[in-house]
Amino acid sequence: MNNLFDLTGKVAVITGASSGIGVQFAKALADQGADIAILARRYDKLEPLCKEIESTGRKVLAVRCDVTKEEDVKLAVKSIIDKFGKIDILMNNAGVTSIGSVDTLEETEWDRIIDTNLKGVFLMSKHVVPHMKEQKYGKIINTASVCGLIGSKAIPLHAYNASKGAVIALTKGMGTSLAQYGITVNAIAPSLFESEMTEKSLFQSDYLKSYNMLCPAGRPGMTGELNGAAIYFASDASSYTTAQILFVDGGWTSV
């Protein structure tokens, strides 16, 4: 029987792969057989992951890239195409957050969040989609968030809410208009997972207690619990699934 989730021969690009969820995504797709390009600003943090994935027999390319800078993105995409000859899967995962309400947020902070979380998705897609259109095949997976759908009384995340809400809208827009080129565009919307982004804030505060109390699953997500969604959207198992947002949130957004 065909393995619907097999990624052998595919080339996957994962942004924000120097820590947290991006590392998990890179390992998960490599485990399914994909060759991998990992991107982030901190090149030194990409190197150990590069070695780890290489040791499993997959080809890997680590590229220093700031997704808010078009020149960086252009060069990164060029180096990936030069090495692998194609890009089949793009995971737009790089992201930043900051706690802040509209009445206290500095404009520069607003711009930093929107530029990374939203413009980064635009720039990466802008330079990858032409290659996908040419090969009439592509799988784009954006990392959104439950914060793109709902707010939080306890902790204002207004710039983050706006950026992830826009990523959800962009996923629907891209998914619907790119389907005719054989490109699916979907988003994974996690709730709470431990990472550099959350370990010193949400995981340390009373927020975690109230999260555990309110979340139907009674706990945050654990390492690996986003992999199934990533592999599904990256593989031909999702060939007729596009413009969808999959909330991986222990039921959080359905309470």
Ligand SMILES: NC(=O)c1ccc[n+]([C@@H]2O[C@H](COP(=O)([O-])OP(=O)(O)OC[C@H]3O[C@@H](n4cnc5c(N)ncnc54)[C@H](OP(=O)(O)O)[C@@H]3O)[C@@H](O)[C@H]2O)c1
């Ligand atoms: N953890 C959660 O609970 C949670 C929940 C919902 C959604 N998310 C989303 O999941 C994604 C991954 O976050 P995480 O939780 O794994 O946090 P993380 O450990 O802080 O990882 C964020 C990644 O994004 C990269 N990044 C940030 N700014 C960048 C830029 N300008 N250019 C390129 N890369 C950049 C970082 O690498 P460098 O610093 O090396 O550039 C890092 O690899 C984000 O989009 C986040 O919003 C996380």
